[in-house]
Amino acid sequence: MNPLIGYILITIVVLIAFIATFFYLWIIINPLFGSVPYVPSSMKTVRKMVEAANVVPGDIVLDIGSGDGRIVIEFAKKGIVSHGYEINPLLVFISRMVIKFKGLEGKAFIHYKSLYEAKFDGYTIVSTYCLPKTMSDIETRMFHELPLGARVVSNTFRFKQWRPSRKDGNVYVYEKNIDSSFSKEHIAVV
Numbered sequence: 001m002n003p004l005i006g007y008i009l010i011t012i013v014v015l016i017a018f019i020a021t022f023f024y025l026w027i028i029i030n031p032l033f034g035s036v037p038y039v040p041s042s043m044k045t046v047r048k049m050v051e052a053a054n055v056v057p058g059d060i061v062l063d064i065g066s067g068d069g070r071i072v073i074e075f076a077k078k079g080i081v082s083h084g085y086e087i088n089p090l091l092v093f094i095s096r097m098v099i100k101f102k103g104l105e106g107k108a109f110i111h112y113k114s115l116y117e118a119k120f121d122g123y124t125i126v127s128t129y130c131l132p133k134t135m136s137d138i139e140t141r142m143f144h145e146l147p148l149g150a151r152v153v154s155n156t157f158r159f160k161q162w163r164p165s166r167k168d169g170n171v172y173v174y175e176k177n178i179d180s181s182f183s184k185e186h187i188a189v190v
C-alpha cells in the first residue's frame with residue numbers, strides 16, 4: 001500500500017477515536033456537574049412536541065439544551081424560526097452541520113450557550129427535555145418572561161408550580177395566558 005494512503009487512514013481513525021472519546025466523556029462528565037445529560041428525544045416524541053405546540057406563522061422557538069438539534073430542525077422544517085442553546089461543543093458542531101446540510105441556515109440557529117443565560121421574552125414557544133432540578137431553576141423566570149400566548153412543550157418532566165394545560169403521552173404543554181395556573185398550591189396533577 002502507498003505509505004501516504006496508510007498515513008491518511010491512520011489519521012482518520014485516530015481522529016474518529018478522539019472525537020468519539022471526547023463525546024462519550026462529555027456525556028459521562030456532564031451529569032456529574034448537575035447538568036442535563038444528553039438523551040435525545042425520540043423522533044416520535046419530537047413530532048408530538050411540534051404538533052402539541054400548535055405553531056402559527058410568526059412563532060419563534062427556543063429549545064433549551066438542544067442536543068443534536070433535532071427539535072430545532074423539526075420546527076424549522078415547518079418554516080418557524082428556531083433557536084437552540086447547547087453547552088456541549090460537539091453537539092453544537094454536529095447540529096450546525098446538519099442544519100447546513102438540510103439548507104435550514106436561515107431558519108435554524110444553534111447557540112453555544114448555557115440555557116441559564118436564555119432570555120425568554122423573545123420566544124413564543126419553548127421546548128424542554130430537562131431534569132426536574134433544571135425545570136425548577138428556570139420555572140419562575142420563564143413564566144414571568146414569556147409573552148402572553150406562549151407555549152412550553154416538555155418531554156417527560158413537569159414544572160412544580162405551573163399547571164400544564166394539556167398532556168399528550170409523555171409531552172406536557174404549558175400555556176402562558178391570563179388564566180395560567182402558577183402558584184405553589186397548583187402542583188400539577190394531570
Ligand SMILES: C[S@@+](CC[C@H](N)C(=O)[O-])C[C@H]1O[C@@H](n2cnc3c(N)ncnc32)[C@H](O)[C@@H]1O
Binds near residue numbers: 035041065085
Ligand atoms: C436530554 S438532552 C435533550 C436534547 C434535545 N433537546 C432533545 O430533546 O433531543 C439535554 C441537552 O441539554 C444539554 N445541556 C445540559 N446542560 C445545559 C446547559 N446548562 N445549557 C445548555 N444545554 C445544556 C445537554 O448537553 C443535552 O444535549
